[in-house]
Amino acid sequence: MGIIEAILLTVITAATPLVLASLGELVSERAGVLNLGVEGMMVMGAVLAFAVTQATGSPYIGVLAGIACGALFSLLFGFLTLTLVANQVATGLALTILGLGISGQIGEPYVGMSGIKLQPIAIPLLSDIPFFGPLFFKQDIIFYLSIALVFGVNWFLFRSRAGLKVRAIGDSHASAHALGIHVIRTRYLAVMFGGACAGLAGAQLSLVYTPQWVENMSAGRGWIALALVVFASWRPWRLLAGGYLFGAVSISQLHAQALGIGIPSQFLSALPYIATVVVLILISHNRRMTLINTPASLGKPFVPDR
Amino acid sequence: MRIELEKRANPSTLYSVLSPFLALGLTVIAGGIMFALIGKDPVSALYSFFIEPLLDIWSLHEIAIKAAPLILIGAGLSICYRSNNWNIGAEGQFIMGAIAGAIVPVVFHDWHSPLVLPLMLVFGMIGGALYAAIPAFLKAHMNTNEILTSLMLVYIAQLFLDWLVRGPWRSPDAYNFPVTRDFAPEAILPELIASGRANLGFAFAIIAAVGLWLMMRYTLKGFEITVLGQSERAGRFAGFSSKRMIWFSMLLSGGLAGLAGISEVSGTIGKLQPIISPGYGFTAIIVAFLGRLNPLGIIAAGLFLALTYVGGEAVQLTLSVSDKVTRVFQGLLLFFVLSCDTLIQYKIRLVFSRLGQSSEGGAH
Numbered sequence: 001m002g003i004i005e006a007i008l009l010t011v012i013t014a015a016t017p018l019v020l021a022s023l024g025e026l027v028s029e030r031a032g033v034l035n036l037g038v039e040g041m042m043v044m045g046a047v048l049a050f051a052v053t054q055a056t057g058s059p060y061i062g063v064l065a066g067i068a069c070g071a072l073f074s075l076l077f078g079f080l081t082l083t084l085v086a087n088q089v090a091t092g093l094a095l096t097i098l099g100l101g102i103s104g105q106i107g108e109p110y111v112g113m114s115g116i117k118l119q120p121i122a123i124p125l126l127s128d129i130p131f132f133g134p135l136f137f138k139q140d141i142i143f144y145l146s147i148a149l150v151f152g153v154n155w156f157l158f159r160s161r162a163g164l165k166v167r168a169i170g171d172s173h174a175s176a177h178a179l180g181i182h183v184i185r186t187r188y189l190a191v192m193f194g195g196a197c198a199g200l201a202g203a204q205l206s207l208v209y210t211p212q213w214v215e216n217m218s219a220g221r222g223w224i225a226l227a228l229v230v231f232a233s234w235r236p237w238r239l240l241a242g243g244y245l246f247g248a249v250s251i252s253q254l255h256a257q258a259l260g261i262g263i264p265s266q267f268l269s270a271l272p273y274i275a276t277v278v279v280l281i282l283i284s285h286n287r288r289m290t291l292i293n294t295p296a297s298l299g300k301p302f303v304p305d306r
Numbered sequence: 307m308r309i310e311l312e313k314r315a316n317p318s319t320l321y322s323v324l325s326p327f328l329a330l331g332l333t334v335i336a337g338g339i340m341f342a343l344i345g346k347d348p349v350s351a352l353y354s355f356f357i358e359p360l361l362d363i364w365s366l367h368e369i370a371i372k373a374a375p376l377i378l379i380g381a382g383l384s385i386c387y388r389s390n391n392w393n394i395g396a397e398g399q400f401i402m403g404a405i406a407g408a409i410v411p412v413v414f415h416d417w418h419s420p421l422v423l424p425l426m427l428v429f430g431m432i433g434g435a436l437y438a439a440i441p442a443f444l445k446a447h448m449n450t451n452e453i454l455t456s457l458m459l460v461y462i463a464q465l466f467l468d469w470l471v472r473g474p475w476r477s478p479d480a481y482n483f484p485v486t487r488d489f490a491p492e493a494i495l496p497e498l499i500a501s502g503r504a505n506l507g508f509a510f511a512i513i514a515a516v517g518l519w520l521m522m523r524y525t526l527k528g529f530e531i532t533v534l535g536q537s538e539r540a541g542r543f544a545g546f547s548s549k550r551m552i553w554f555s556m557l558l559s560g561g562l563a564g565l566a567g568i569s570e571v572s573g574t575i576g577k578l579q580p581i582i583s584p585g586y587g588f589t590a591i592i593v594a595f596l597g598r599l600n601p602l603g604i605i606a607a608g609l610f611l612a613l614t615y616v617g618g619e620a621v622q623l624t625l626s627v628s629d630k631v632t633r634v635f636q637g638l639l640l641f642f643v644l645s646c647d648t649l650i651q652y653k654i655r656l657v658f659s660r661l662g663q664s665s666e667g668g669a670h
Contacts, residue, residue: 091641098641105628220457223457226454267469270461274462276454277444277459281450285448287449
């Protein structure tokens, strides 16, 4: 395996959780719900995936546990913001704070324990293609899922009737409600999809990226995922590109450190965060473009009248 | 069964007073369940979490020490949130304030003068305000979402502090420990009452909170904040500028977070080290909401959340429960506060079924 291949492999591993978490948030925001709790749902998914893998010995059951945990945890957010119409920004923050706390407590016995890595699955024939084979066809199940989900979500949002309804709710919940679309129910489902994706992203962290449990191991990736949705202007394909771009930025610090470049490691570690800010500026300084792309009822509370 | 909300004609005064207490009660109950789940006697655990720290002087000082940054930051954030500016990077502004203030005792450690401490405090405020100026500028002039930028800057500030104390500012006589030199005695924030432990930071917090309360209640600025927060359009018609409000609220909250930062390192830690805050900047968000975004309420809320820090340490010692329970408590508390606040604007009804309609939990 060449050095370029090895580097690209690490980029893919770093990008996958970002793509997954932001894809879930994209669907939720397309339905008009701004969930700032991605970081919390992700870290909950990570700890539960790790714990269940330790208990059952099977990382696949761990992955399922991560997904289920993310979805269940997001219900808490859904109940507050959709049923009780609490402020979405504050509730999202609460979800993150709570997720970091609970995961720390659940994960305490697992600190320092060596984990079980989710093994790659080689797809016959395709994995024998030189260069591309090992990169794209000899990966773990979560990578395949992430790519399939980008395809799936893109199809769902822009080619299916249900997706049209989701976008309608995101753009004007009052009109959608008047047309007889179940606003709250659809939003619940969108929020849970976001939670499931964030949980899966968390499972990737504790089963693939670094197969162990470290407190706060999401390390701001949930927030970067939120920025990625803005970066992608709520479109799945751009999100895939953005996720890989950010994966490359965040992994470049490790390679730069390995090469012994004379820059303090802290500055390199800050790169993904600085890149996020820069990208946000570039994307959003054009006010008109932002207004066109942002779901019009994003973050606004909805109480059905009757 | 489903839950239906009915908008009240006027916000309920009863619930706007009651809701924080309701939330506290629910948090305590949920906390008891949590202790039971991890196999501890809930009553004695809750006792040592919430009551015991109130019974001895040392713990009371400790609560005042921890409440000071929470109130300072929370009061500033309440102005931000009231005006609809979502600064969630107070943790970063706290750190930058601490760093800016520490320039005096670390870089100019040979300079001894009674001016050292006041200068540190001013530098701290400027440092925090300048760091908050970044998301303020980006929001006001580049249309960039302040939630994400202010949060990203937290990580950058943490890494910057880490680099400083391991690199250029590391003390020459600390045996390679990542700390700066100890602050000279004149760079230490004095104690509030002689022979106590709580320092002047607590006084700053009370002064700031009362000052902001007076501002909100009796000045045009306070009115401007409320109007712009509730409706930017209405504010524009009244001649208020939302851009100027972004700058005002962000610089104010950043400056207060910076003051909290330098007060903490100068009064409590006495030097810089890689980690100077147990998440005060984030906990202050909870404080702001628990205090119902009212600076006086924030004093009470800050004291209560300080109690959760001290109580968390207490149960860690007495019951060998992990200190993570503090974070869980704080997260739960914010959840309950936000849910109970619904009662102020809405009546909640449980609907079991309705003629001609299935009882599915959707919108009708």
